[in-house]
Amino acid sequence: MERKVFIKKFALLALVPSVFVAACSSEDKSKGKVGAVKQQTFTCPMHPQIIKNEMGTCPICGMDLVPFEKNSNEKALKIDEKRQALANITTLVIGEGNLSGAKQLNGRLTVNPEQSSYISSRIAGRIEQLYIRETGAKVGKGQPLYKLYSEQLATLQQEYLMAIAQEKQFQGDKIERQIVAAAKQKLQLYGQSESQIQQLVKTQKKDPYVVFYAPEGGVVAELSVTQGQYVTEGSPILRLEGYGQLWVEADVYPNEAKNIKIGQKVKVVIAGWEDQPKEMTISFITPSLQAGTQLTQIRGSIANPRQQWQPGLQANVFLPSASKSNVLTLPVDAVVRDGKGMHVWVKNGKDHFEPRLVKTGQENNNEVEISEGLKNGDQVVVTGAYLLYSEYILKKGKNPIEGLKIK
Structure with missing residues (x-):
């Protein structure tokens, strides 16, 4: 009997350590689950595509990496009141109102090709004297441009003199008069003036030298020859640009272009000459988008009689827009625009900001119509929207409107 009791006690003592080990093991596992540390990820403020699991520097620009929430699907940003004040984040309760005014387009002055003159050699020869030797020089109509030496021209002059002498011997002969007229016409075609x-x-x-004069006034934009150079018939000599009338080209988004008509009157203001607005008639709308952009162009021309404006100057074109009433409007800067769409930031509660995908309608210099995505009474960020956009990309490492749909 005592032997059986001894065996039972021994078996119990052998079992206790294994139970204790299992209990400790399960306790360690449970502690591991509760106390698990979330892995921190880091990104570059300038290159969000760089993602690392440890602190370091960006391999592209060398900037220090900053922490961000790689796997966070939360769309809202939490910004406390102190940081809101430092970032100058202000909000506005959106409501219905009236929208009117004019849409401002960014434009520029360019050369009107109709005011340009392309001068080429009318006959083969050598540039004996070049009177204009630099681009940018102003040239008046009738001003000498270059002197050409041409044996071919001397031969034509001799033919003309012989034709005149022949006509004198046969006074009144119709054929002789025609020969003289034909010889004279050849000289005129090769650049000889009546004088x-x-x-x-x-x-x-006979004189193998001929001086060629400017057919129009302008500025030398291109010079293709040098003094002493031999040229063939039709070789380019120079190009003159006239600035008495300039084109105005302005960039337009496709949804804006549909409301613009050829013949429409618009106001043009040249940067630096705001006190001298001009009226322009739209004469052309580019049928295709510019390469690499989502923009098309409109074009018109304005007079520049005193040539006070040069091609390349910035010009603002103002498109008149019809008035609208009872529409939701926001300041233009409240709408964040990028290649993936347009969105605003809506404030929920005291310190939560959430991106909201929107569609816009009519727009002027200060306000834009919100046609979809918001409702009357929403509290929208009007200053600091782009800061929130940047903050979101830095913290989350992705565009805030990814996966969003218009409500």
């Missing part, structure tokens, strides 16, 4: 032809008849001496 030069009369001088040739007077002196009876």
Whole structure:
């Protein structure tokens, strides 16, 4: 009997350590689950595509990485009141109102090709004298441009003198008069003026040198030859640009272009000459978008009689827009625009900000119509929206409107 009691006690003592070990093991596992530390991730403020699991520097720009919430799906940002004040984040309760005014378009002054003159050599020869040797020089109509030496021209002059002498021997002969007229026309086609032809008849001496004059006034934009160079018939000599009338080109989004018509009158203000607004008639709307952008262009022309404006100056074009009533409007800066869409930031509670995808309608310099995405009474961020946008990308490492749909 005592033997059986001894065996039972021994078996019990052998079992206790294993139970104790199992209990400790399960306790350690449970502690591991409760006290598990969430892995921190880091990104570059300038290159959000760089994501690492440890602190370091960006391999692209060398900036220190900052922590962010890689796997957070929460759309809201939490910004306390102190940080809101430092970032100048202010809000506005959106409501219905009237929207009117004009839409401002960014534009620029460009050269009107119709005011340009392309001058080429009318006959083969050598540039004996080049009177204009630099671009940017102003040229008046009738001003000498270059002197050409041409044996071919001397031959044509000799033919003309012989034709005149032949006509004198056969006074009144119709064929002889036609020969003289044809020889004279050749000289004119090769650049000889009426006064030069009369001088040739007077002196009876051929001259292989001919001076070519500017057909129009302008500014030398391109010079294609040098003095002493040989040119062939049709070779380009120079290009003159006239600035008496300039084109105004302005960038337009496709949804705005549909409301613009050819022949429409718009106001143009040149940067630096705000006190001298001009009226322009839209003469052309580009049928395709510019390469690499989502913009098209409108174009018109304005007079520049004193040539006070140069191509390349910035110009603002103001498109008149019809008035609208009972529409939801926001300040233009409240809407964040990027390649994936437009969104605003709505304040929920005391310190929570949430992105909201929106669609816009009519717009002027200060206000924009919100056609979809918001309702009357929403509290919307009007200053600091782009700061919230940047903060979200830094903390979450993704665009705030990913996965959003218009409500």
